[in-house]
Amino acid sequence: MSDILWILYLGVLGAPAIGFLLKGKYKTASMKIDFLVSATTWTGLFGYVTEISIVPALLWKVVFFLGLLWDLLFVLYFDQSDEAIEGMSEKTVKMTTVIFSIIMLIPLYYGLFRYAF
Template identity: 50%
Template sequence: MHIFWTIYLGVLGTVAIAFLLKGLRTPSLIVDFIISVITWIGLFGFVTNTSILTPLIWKFVFVGGLLWDVLFSYIGKHDDGEAAMEDISGRAKSILIGVTLLITLGPLYYGLYQYAF
């Protein structure tokens, strides 16, 4: 099981680096990148069983990061995905975003929850 967590950690890190290299053009993308790095550090602590900061801080990171990701995904304006998503109805778009969040970020927040609580 540890190897899967390590692979997931590597994939998230690679995606973060790719976004950084692509360029952070808006303030919301910069905030998203910073929050992603902080949550990645928490997941790193969980996967490697390393104590980084205190559990109280990770509780705030867990709640804040989860709220940010959900709000940013549903409310945020994204330059890249808007053209691809404009043909999809509102309800289908919401379901698609929710399923995508659950699949891609579910393990991150599960691990962060385990690390914080």
């Protein structure tokens, strides 16, 4: 059962990234870096879920820390995609985005940590 949930989570992470790529939404340098980091961390999670050794564990340790640092910085400072939501202040929208992003990334970095260590 847990394998099915992990595979569904992989789809939840991968589908928007592929959709953004196909629609050409990765225009800024920070968005391109975010795509590369997302693809790399997604690959690590895929390796964890399928129990396939893709590259040495040392590389995944580096990816874990750099990816986590990048995602936190990106969500807090670089992400400019917050659209105004009627009746909500810009600060509330940003705070909601940060909280939702952290909640969505917890399983990713849990799996990546288990894969690396």
